[in-house]
Amino acid sequence: MLRPDRNAMGPIDFYTGSREECGIIAVYDPQSEAARTAFYGLFALQHRGQEAAGIASYNERMVHLKKDIGLVSQVFSEEDIRKLPGKLVIGHNRYSTTGLPSAKNAQPFVVTGKYGPIGIAHNGNIVNAQELRRELLDKGIGLTSTSDTELMLMSLGLASGKTWVQRIRNAIKKWIGAFSFVLLTEEGFYAVRDPWGFRPLSYGKTADSAFVAASETCALSTLGCSEYFEIPAGAILFCSNSGEFEVIDSGLKKKPSACLFEYIYFSRPDSIWNGLSIHLVRRKFGEELAKVAPVDADMVIPVPDSSISAAIGYAHESRIPYGEAFVKNRYIGRTFIEPTTTLRQKGVRMKFNVLKDSVEGKRVIVIDDSIVRGNTIKPLVTLLRNAGAREVHVRVASPPVKYPCRMGVDMGESEDLVANRLDAQELARWSGAASLAYLPLESIRNVLGIYSACCTACFSGDYPFKVGTNNSKNQFEP
Numbered sequence: 001m002l003r004p005d006r007n008a009m010g011p012i013d014f015y016t017g018s019r020e021e022c023g024i025i026a027v028y029d030p031q032s033e034a035a036r037t038a039f040y041g042l043f044a045l046q047h048r049g050q051e052a053a054g055i056a057s058y059n060e061r062m063v064h065l066k067k068d069i070g071l072v073s074q075v076f077s078e079e080d081i082r083k084l085p086g087k088l089v090i091g092h093n094r095y096s097t098t099g100l101p102s103a104k105n106a107q108p109f110v111v112t113g114k115y116g117p118i119g120i121a122h123n124g125n126i127v128n129a130q131e132l133r134r135e136l137l138d139k140g141i142g143l144t145s146t147s148d149t150e151l152m153l154m155s156l157g158l159a160s161g162k163t164w165v166q167r168i169r170n171a172i173k174k175w176i177g178a179f180s181f182v183l184l185t186e187e188g189f190y191a192v193r194d195p196w197g198f199r200p201l202s203y204g205k206t207a208d209s210a211f212v213a214a215s216e217t218c219a220l221s222t223l224g225c226s227e228y229f230e231i232p233a234g235a236i237l238f239c240s241n242s243g244e245f246e247v248i249d250s251g252l253k254k255k256p257s258a259c260l261f262e263y264i265y266f267s268r269p270d271s272i273w274n275g276l277s278i279h280l281v282r283r284k285f286g287e288e289l290a291k292v293a294p295v296d297a298d299m300v301i302p303v304p305d306s307s308i309s310a311a312i313g314y315a316h317e318s319r320i321p322y323g324e325a326f327v328k329n330r331y332i333g334r335t336f337i338e339p340t341t342t343l344r345q346k347g348v349r350m351k352f353n354v355l356k357d358s359v360e361g362k363r364v365i366v367i368d369d370s371i372v373r374g375n376t377i378k379p380l381v382t383l384l385r386n387a388g389a390r391e392v393h394v395r396v397a398s399p400p401v402k403y404p405c406r407m408g409v410d411m412g413e414s415e416d417l418v419a420n421r422l423d424a425q426e427l428a429r430w431s432g433a434a435s436l437a438y439l440p441l442e443s444i445r446n447v448l449g450i451y452s453a454c455c456t457a458c459f460s461g462d463y464p465f466k467v468g469t470n471n472s473k474n475q476f477e478p
Helices: 034-044 078-082 129-138 148-158 164-172 217-222 260-266 278-292 308-318 347-351 377-386 424-431 441-451
Strands: 023-028 052-059 062-069 088-094 109-113 116-126 177-185 188-193 202-205 211-214 228-230 235-240 245-249 299-302 326-328 352-354 363-368 391-396 435-438
Touching (some): 023 034, 023 116, 023 177, 034 052, 062 116, 088 116, 088 177, 116 129, 148 177, 202 217, 211 217, 211 235, 278 391, 278 441, 308 363, 363 377, 377 391, 377 424, 424 435
Parallel strands (some): 391 435
Antiparallel strands (some): 052 062, 052 088, 109 116, 188 235
């Protein structure tokens, strides 16, 4: 047990497996460099969303906003940062989970109401968004997007209560789903986690006294926070416009349901969540995988980048040398120009190439973090075989994904998931691998120990609450 620290079978998809969710950040900076601090923090969270980025700042009773489609480096210029003045900002990297990847759905969302200007940035997915949307439309509230985040903002703006803490408490009582969000107000910013604790959210202070809340601790350490702390599930963090902060209990208690895919894939390996190092967790997954699915081979190789830690663990436990074979083109992002059909069929080769000298004549074990739609496993095996690998054994550091996620991970529906069509042996034969095996869910629980109170719905079908069938990401599109 770890101790706490201080891929469908149709056309190839360039973007393997499941899609990241979103990254959020909030900053108070007494030097009025909050937008610049948030900019660098969003860089550290770029892995969580590559469709759009945005920053909203508060200064002199006004909210200034810049957001657009693209990566952080594409959306913001030096001039843009200068046009986002003030000590308080919130920021967002987006991968769409509700609503199409369009400029109108980019975050943060900003509105001015009876409590002044407010802005929101959100990571997660609201399961009862249809109900919330219907209530708002029935009240005559106009909506500008098809994102559930705008519904959250309007709900907060209409919530009863004399203070923002009271309004937040009253609004989130009606929300079912995953929501870590940051809220920008005249009096400061709020950072809130849902009572199930699906998504990570932490905070810390930099050496120059900036106070930061962010989706992952990797962003906090990048910004120079020497210490950081996790916002508990169901808690409200408030940072005032003078830098004072407190953590307040919302009073909502639910079954702990931290997203298991954060450990498997989403979070950066240098982050810490629920007191556990993501790198060490993944390494332990690899060690367990070597115990339950051993195979005689010459080399263990990862599918970069999220499988590296598990591959190191597998190699250590099996005493088979760790090596590298795949060279990844890291410049293919989710804004990559849509290819022709011919190029699409060569998509994996555009993203990965193989070091022939490393694998020629060898029996290799390929470690992947997960197989979701199954888009890439056959092309990857083919690449290795064409490079001269004598045998290719696939080992997956997670269980088979059989159920759709309703809490903010775009895995597709049940019919999109390859594990519902092919078992491990059938998938091995179809892909051309000599063998294929998954890590059992029980092994994952053994690794996490007392920290295993996770949402396992995509593996087990055991959802933390009742979910409907009409929760597609484009449910509100015309």
